[in-house]
Amino acid sequence: xxxxxxxxxxxxxxxxxxxxxxxxxxxxxxxxxxxxxxxxxxxxxxxxxxxxxxxxxxxxxxxxxxxxxxxxxxxxxxxxxxxxxxxxxxxxxxxxxxxxxxxxxxxxxxxxxxxxxxxxxxxxxxxxxxxxxxxxxxxxxxxxxxxxxxxxxxxxxxxxxxxxxxxxxxxxxxxxxxxxxxxxxxxxxxxxxxxxxxxxxxxxxxxxxxxxxxxxxxxxxxxxxxxxxxxxxxxxxxxxxxxxxxxxxxxxxxxxxxxxxxxxxxxxxxxxxxxxxxxxxxxxxxxxxxxxxxxxxxxxxxxxxxxxxxxxxxxxxxxxxxxxxxxxxxxxxx
Numbered sequence: 385x386x387x388x389x390x391x392x393x394x395x396x397x398x399x400x401x402x403x404x405x406x407x408x409x410x411x412x413x414x415x416x417x418x419x420x421x422x423x424x425x426x427x428x429x430x431x432x433x434x435x436x437x438x439x440x441x442x443x444x445x446x447x448x449x450x451x452x453x454x455x456x457x458x459x460x461x462x463x464x465x466x467x468x469x470x471x472x473x474x475x476x477x478x479x480x481x482x483x484x485x486x487x488x489x490x491x492x493x494x495x496x497x498x499x500x501x502x503x504x505x506x507x508x509x510x511x512x513x514x515x516x517x518x519x520x521x522x523x524x525x526x527x528x529x530x531x532x533x534x535x536x537x538x539x540x541x542x543x544x545x546x547x548x549x550x551x552x553x554x555x556x557x558x559x560x561x562x563x564x565x566x567x568x569x570x571x572x573x574x575x576x577x578x579x580x581x582x583x584x585x586x587x588x589x590x591x592x593x594x595x596x597x598x599x600x601x602x603x604x605x606x607x608x609x610x611x612x613x614x615x616x617x618x619x620x621x622x623x624x625x626x627x628x629x630x631x632x633x634x635x636x637x638x639x640x641x642x643x644x645x646x647x648x649x650x651x652x653x654x655x656x657x658x659x660x661x662x663x664x665x666x667x668x669x670x671x672x673x674x675x676x677x678x679x680x681x682x683x684x685x686x687x688x689x690x691x692x693x694x695x696x697x698x699x700x701x702x703x704x705x706x707x708x709x710x711x712x713x714x715x716x717x718x
Contacts, residue, residue, distance in 0.1 A: 391564065392516040394525075394532050401498060401512050402533075405472035407437045409465060409494060413478045414485035415444045415631060415661070418551030418586070420477040423522040425453055426544035427476060427500075430526070430535055441465050443485030445631040452585060453547060454540040462486025469495035475510065477522035477548075479503040479682045500525055502552075505673060505682035517684075520560040523548025527568050539576035546572050546582065551634075555587050559668050559686055593626045600626075601636060609708055612647045614640040617700055620654040630655050633663070641665040648672060648711050652700050655691075660699035664688045664707075669718070675710045679703075 402408075410428055412420030421442070428438045442459045450456065462485065467473055473494035478484055478501060484491055491497060499510035502525060504517025519525050523545045530537060537545075549568060553561050573579065601618045608614065616636060623630055630653060637651035647670050651663045662679075664672035664687070671685040681690025692699040 391518065391528075392514070394514055394529050395512075398498065398500075398512050398514050399529075399532060401472065401496060402431070402529075403434075405436060405496070407471050408439075409467055409471055409473045409490065410438060410440045411473065411475050411478060411484055411487050411491060412440075412442045413475075413483040414442075416442045416446060417634070418447075418450060419521045419523055419548040421446065421450055421453060421456070421459075422544040422546070422548030422551070423500075423526050424476045425455055426523065426526045426541045426548070427474070427529070428455065428458070429538065429541050429544065430530055430533070433535065433538075434533075439465055441487045441490070443487055445629045447631050447634065448591065448629075449585060449589070449632075449634070450547065452582070453544060462490075465490050467491070467494040472496045472498060474498040474500060476500050476526075477502070479505055480507040481509045500529075503682060503684065505677060518560075520558070520562065520565055521549045521552035523552070524564060524568060527571070537571060537575040542572040542575035542577040543582060546577050546579070547586065550583065550586060554638075555583070560684070591628075591632070593628050594632055597622055597626045597628055597632075598636065598639075602639060605640070606704070607643075607646075608704060609711070611645045613649065613704075613707055613711060614643050614646045615650040615652065615700065615704065615707075616640050617652040617660075617696055618654065619696055620656055620658075623653075630661075637663040637665050641667070648707055650700075650703055650707060652696060652703065654694060654696040658694040659691050660694050660696050661691050662689060662699075662703055664690070670711065670714055672707075672710070675706060678706065 410424045412424045431438045440459050471494040473491045497510040498512045500514050502519035502522045506515045604617045606615045640649035647667045649665045666672045666686045673688045676688035676690040679690040
């Protein structure tokens with residue numbers, strides 16, 4: 385049973401700042417996922433409906449399975465956007481300034497800076513910060529914002545919000561899922577969301593090359609300690625051999641955390657730079673957010689991430705030692 389948390393609604397300062405802005409830049413985080421992209425797009429469509437000039441930026445490859453999102457082609461890469469004192473820059477689903485990647489400078493050059501995020505580890509790096517660490521997804525906060533502005537949701541906005549909500553809740557199976565998620569889903573369906581079509585694209589449909597990558601990743605499975613910790617890893621050469629970008633790793637970590645008896649898990653994939661990105665997962669009451677912060681990352685209690693320097697073998701060894709220590713410490717405190 386989930387515990388009802390006090391939700392944080394948009395402040396009058398945030399609402400008036402958005403209403404008063406004529407030119408808005410919206411940013412998602414590096415290595416964008418469904419919540420970052422869906423939330424930014426839904427907010428962009430809302431602001432455009434309000435007559436604002438809106439541009440969007442993201443640093444990283446957009447996952448192929450999300451190319452169905454409306455206006456997805458409008459995202460700009462670092463170096464393609466500019467801001468001045470009359471610009472409002474909004475970071476959505478971005479936990480800290482570094483997560484903006486190559487868009488940090490243009491964000492900081494804006495006359496007004498805003499943060500909308502649901503990560504409890506957020507550093508509040510804006511002039512106006514709306515952070516709710518208990519919200520299941522940033523998409524939930526954009527939905528609240530629409531309601532606060534009295535906006536009638538469109539079909540395209542519903543699709544964007546569904547993508548954000550469903551991907552950040554693991555298709556509604558994470559501990560963060562609460563009654564607000566289903567109140568929101570009811571309104572998305574009323575707005576015309578074609579649930580069967582898009583849930584299949586997001587959670588069932590796989591590219592052939594992804595399955596081939598998975599076939600080379602699953603044999604790396606490591607079961608640690610007493611069988612309660614598991615991990616998987618993918619070398620960069622596996623991505624190149626299968627003609628897949630580093631961004632197409634969604635769901636791989638689930639093969640580790642979903643194993644019977646496992647309560648903490650990692651998935652490591654080597655990047656072209658040689659660094660190793662880790663996706664961390666835990667089952668309640670265990671948590672991995674503090675573990676991620678230890679390595680300069682962040683996230684949620686049961687889903688977090690960080691990046692370590694390579695090579696992949698050494699990075700995995702460091703993470704395994706840290707995750708085992710973290711589990712032991714949590715067991716000792718229980």
